[in-house]
Amino acid sequence: xxxxxxxxxxxxxxxxxxxxxxxxxxxxxxxxxxxxxxxxxxxxxxxxxxxxxxxxxxxxxxxxxxxxxxxxxxxxxxxxxxxxxxxxxxxxxxxxxxxxxxxxxxxxxxxxxxxxxxxxxxxxxxxxxxxxxxxxxxxxxxxxxxxxxxxxxxxxxxxxxxxxxxxxxxxxxxxxxxxxxxxxxxxxxxxxxxxxxxxxxxxxxxxxxxxxxxxxxxxxxxxxxxxxxxxxx
Amino acid sequence: xxxxxxxxxxxxxxxxxxxxxxxxxxxxxxxxxxxxxxxxxxxxxxxxxxxxxxxxxxxxxxxxxxxxxxxxxxxxxxxxxxxxxxxxxxxxxxxxxxxxxxxxxxxxxxxxxxxxxxxxxxxxxxxxxxxxxxxxxxxxxxxxxxxxxxxxxxxxxxxxxxxxxxxxxxxxxxxxxxxxxxxxxxxxxxxxxxxxxxxxxxxxxxxxxxxxxxxxxxxxxxxxxxxxxxxxxxxxxxxxxxxxxxxxxxxxxxxxxxxxxxxxxxxxxxxxxxxxxxxxxxxxxxxxxxxxxxxxxxxxxxxxxxxxxxxxxxxxxxxxxxxxxxxxxxxxxxxxxx
Numbered sequence: 001x002x003x004x005x006x007x008x009x010x011x012x013x014x015x016x017x018x019x020x021x022x023x024x025x026x027x028x029x030x031x032x033x034x035x036x037x038x039x040x041x042x043x044x045x046x047x048x049x050x051x052x053x054x055x056x057x058x059x060x061x062x063x064x065x066x067x068x069x070x071x072x073x074x075x076x077x078x079x080x081x082x083x084x085x086x087x088x089x090x091x092x093x094x095x096x097x098x099x100x101x102x103x104x105x106x107x108x109x110x111x112x113x114x115x116x117x118x119x120x121x122x123x124x125x126x127x128x129x130x131x132x133x134x135x136x137x138x139x140x141x142x143x144x145x146x147x148x149x150x151x152x153x154x155x156x157x158x159x160x161x162x163x164x165x166x167x168x169x170x171x172x173x174x175x176x177x178x179x180x181x182x183x184x185x186x187x188x189x190x191x192x193x194x195x196x197x198x199x200x201x202x203x204x205x206x207x208x209x210x211x212x213x214x215x216x217x218x219x220x221x222x223x224x225x226x227x228x229x230x231x232x233x
Numbered sequence: 234x235x236x237x238x239x240x241x242x243x244x245x246x247x248x249x250x251x252x253x254x255x256x257x258x259x260x261x262x263x264x265x266x267x268x269x270x271x272x273x274x275x276x277x278x279x280x281x282x283x284x285x286x287x288x289x290x291x292x293x294x295x296x297x298x299x300x301x302x303x304x305x306x307x308x309x310x311x312x313x314x315x316x317x318x319x320x321x322x323x324x325x326x327x328x329x330x331x332x333x334x335x336x337x338x339x340x341x342x343x344x345x346x347x348x349x350x351x352x353x354x355x356x357x358x359x360x361x362x363x364x365x366x367x368x369x370x371x372x373x374x375x376x377x378x379x380x381x382x383x384x385x386x387x388x389x390x391x392x393x394x395x396x397x398x399x400x401x402x403x404x405x406x407x408x409x410x411x412x413x414x415x416x417x418x419x420x421x422x423x424x425x426x427x428x429x430x431x432x433x434x435x436x437x438x439x440x441x442x443x444x445x446x447x448x449x450x451x452x453x454x455x456x457x458x459x460x461x462x463x464x465x466x467x468x469x470x471x472x473x474x475x476x477x478x479x480x481x482x483x484x485x486x487x488x489x490x491x492x493x494x495x496x497x498x499x500x501x502x503x504x505x506x507x508x509x510x511x512x513x514x515x516x517x518x519x520x521x522x523x524x525x526x527x528x529x530x531x532x533x534x535x536x537x538x539x540x541x542x543x544x545x546x547x548x549x550x551x552x553x554x555x556x557x558x559x560x561x562x563x564x565x566x567x568x569x570x571x
Contacts, residue, residue, distance in 0.1 A: 001335030007319070014321050078317035078377065081281040082334045167417040231285045233244075 004079070005099075009100070012062075012100050021062050026103030033111050042115045044108050045122075045129035049200040051105070052193065063144025063202040064099060064158035066093050067223070072152045090223045094145055094216075101137045105130060125202045126195045132199025135212035139192060140165060140178055140221035149226040151179025168193055234259040234386060234415045235280065240289035242275050242382040242439075249275045251439040254291070259384075262411040264426030264447075265419035267436035268540050273419040274314055276436070277389050280417070284422040293306040293385060307335070310383040314390050316374025320363040324354060324373055327362060329519060337381040345380070352376045352406065368399045375403070379410075386410060393424060405427055437540045459500040462511060467518040468495045478514045480505035494523055 012018030031049040070076040079089050104157035112126050117216040143164060148157040167174075188194075192215060195208045234258040242250040242453055257263055265273045276282040282298050282305065291298040296305040305536045319327055328345050337344065349358055352372045359363060362373060371394065378386055391407065392400045407429050410416065420426050426433055427447050435443040437448075443450055464471055468486055475484045480501050488497040501507040508525060515522045 003330060006333070006401065007330045011274045011319070011321060073318070074313065074319065075317045075319055077278075077283055077313045078331065079284050079313070079334070081306055081311045082308065082331075083303040083336065084334065085303070139567075 001084070001088040001092045001095075004084075005096050008066075008093050008096030009099055014098065017061060017065070017212075018100050021058055021100060023106055024054060024058045025051065026107055029104075029107050029111075037115075042111075042119075042152070043121075043125070044112045044115060045125045045200065045202075047111065048108055048126065048129040048133055049196070051133055052112065052136060052196060053169075055101075055133070055140060055170050057162070058180055059101070059137065059140045059144055059188075060161035060165065061157045062097050063141055063148055063161055064154040065148065066145045066156050067148040068099060068154050070153050072154075076087075076227075080227070086224045086227045086231050087220075090145070090220055090227065094141060094220060097141045097145070098134075098138055101141060102134060104134065122202070128199045128204055131204075132196045132208075134195065134210065135216075136196050139212050139215040139219075140168070142216045143168075146219045146223045146226065149223050234261070234419070236275075236290075236292040236295055237280070237535060238290045240276065240279065240291065241270075241287045242284065243287045249439050250279070250286075250320075253436075253439070253441055255434060255441060255444060257415055257417065259415055260411075260413070261432060262407070262416045262418070262430050263432040263434060265417060265434055265436060266426055267419075269421075271403060271436045271540075272439040273436055274389055275439075276312070277387050277417070277419065278313075281290070281309050281387055282306050283311075283313075288378065292315040308383050309385045309387060310378035310381065310393055312374050312386075312388045316370050316394070317377070317447065318362045318370060318373060323359055323361055324365070324376075325349070325358040327373065330378055331377050331380045335349035335381045339382070344382075348376045348379045351379060367394050371395060371399075371403070375406070380528050384415055386414050386416045386418075388416065390420055391418060392420065400425070420561065442539050456524070459498055459528040460508065460525060461510065462497045462499060462515075462525045463494050463523040464492045464515055464520055465523060466515075466518070471495065471515075471518070471520065474514055474518055475511065476528065478507060478510045480507045480510060491523070499527055 012021075028051065029047055032050050033042070033044070035041045036044075036047060062143055067076075070079065071124070108126070108130065112123070113120065115121055116123070144157075145162040147161045147164065149153075151157045151160070168191070171187055172194055175187035175191065177182045178187060192211060194203075195211055198205055235255075237253060237255050240250055240253040241248065249261055253276060254273075265276070269272050275284065279286050280293070280298070280301050285299065291305075291563060293305040294308050296308070298305045319330075320516050322330065325345065328348065329341070332341055332345060349355055354369060354376060357369055357378050362370065367374065371391070375388075375391065375462060378388070388407070392403050395403065404425055407416065407418065411429065418426070418430065431446055433443070433445065433447050433450060434441055462475075468489075472486055475497060478499075482500045482502045484497055484499050489495050499507065499511060511525065512522055
């Protein structure tokens with residue numbers, strides 16, 4: 001797993017992808033921070049939570065090549081014929097993308113320190129918000145990775161992932177549009193983006209954490225199955 | 234070392250590999266020969282665990298590839314048809330990655346140095362794979378297979394797309410590695426298999442149609458005793474003249490391949506050496522003998538005959554020497570026409 005992780009992580013920075021994603025995060029974080037700071041209520045957790053929209057639109061770039069590129073360049077042959085498990089391949093790739101995503105929040109640590117040096121802050125609120133965002137990112141990366149398994153073209157997987165992410169974002173809106181109450185309830189429950197709101201309001205539910213972790217695990221599992229299935233078709 | 238029994242692979246309705254059995258001893262170098270789409274690459278992909286089989290069993294050094302994939306894969310170095318390279322990595326960086334991926338136990342730097350030296354890529358080791366020529370990429374792919382010094386090497390068309398000098402280098406490398414590795418290689422370049430492999434497995438339409446030493450295959454299929462003569466003469470009269478030479482069983486003309494000269498296939502009676510007699514006869518008629526050679530089939534011709542023959546013909550070809558004469562002449566003729 002560590003070999004795949006190291007390679008993938010480095011690859012994000014030998015191609016422009018890592019820089020594009022981080023630049024987008026840093027730009028929007030800086031912007032929010034400057035607004036909050038000049039507005040006089042610098043709650044960094046608000047900046048962190050605001051990144052959910054950026055995450056939804058930027059993550060497809062991060063995940064589009066996770067699996068599709070290997071297949072297109074036939075490098076998957078070296079991975080699959082190596083004496084490691086498919087799960088290790090998927091986990092290595094997942095954590096590499098996750099690490100890049102997590103790096104996107106490094107400035108918020110600096111912001112928090114700057115603010116804390118001037119006024120008293122609720123550090124716990126910031127940590128909860130950060131935790132919630134990381135879980136959301138993990139879930140979206142996991143979904144993106146699975147979609148990337150389905151196609152040989154990074155562009156196709158990026159577009160598909162973006163569509164899915166936007167659906168995730170507006171899912172609760174769809175729920176209110178559906179008249180049949182039990183369907184609407186299911187959609188409401190499946191709209192996991194709502195679960196991040198609790199983190200933003202400093203509410204830490206074990207159920208929310210488990211919810212996100214199970215989404216991550218489910219799509220990791222599907223990715224591995226999809227790699228495995230290719231061997232049998 | 235490698236044991237394959239009852240191996241089949243089905244893609245939808247297409248049966249790509251059909252009930253293939255073979256066994257490779259430790260230290261053997263064998264060649265897979267077959268036209269495009271014969272199933273060579275599919276068999277190799279199954280042996281290395283990249284694809285699964287529909288039916289059958291593959292064992293590498295006693296480890297079943299489906300039951301103990303990690304142990305089996307540990308023993309294999311695989312160079313697929315298209316070298317599996319991360320083009321945005323540097324050569325050395327890539328080999329280090331492969332080293333980590335394969336969980337190799339040798340000292341890292343020394344081992345990678347050794348592999349790099351073996352395939353002669355010292356001068357490009359710090360360049361991006363993206364910027365390398367086809368020949369160098371192929372060698373990096375080769376190096377990748379050698380990392381970890383696996384006992385079994387499976388090489389899918391290792392010299393395709395290389396220039397003649399590189400082909401010779403790679404071929405020499407395979408010959409050297411063959412001394413202490415078990416190697417399966419596939420190729421379209423038949424001379425390569427002839428040069429490197431002792432044993433040849435010919436595959437067509439997913440089936441093994443021949444499994445023998447290159448020499449035996451060639452002998453089985455060609456009538457060793459027949460001669461090929463090129464004579465400056467008049468076709469009809471020379472045909473008559475040659476037929477009456479003592480010890481000649483039959484003569485047939487292949488037509489004219491060179492201006493003014495005709496080619497003849499002369500088949501002697503069993504065990505007779507008729508070369509001198511043929512020479513005398515030609516000279517006595519006042520004609521010029523331009524060449525007189527053994528009419529043995531090259532592996533290439535053997536290959537063409539086997540892959541073009543249908544099942545019944547195959548039985549005849551591989552089972553009995555004598556009955557092949559008729560078909561052989563037509564094949565030779567066809568080739569001469571080409």
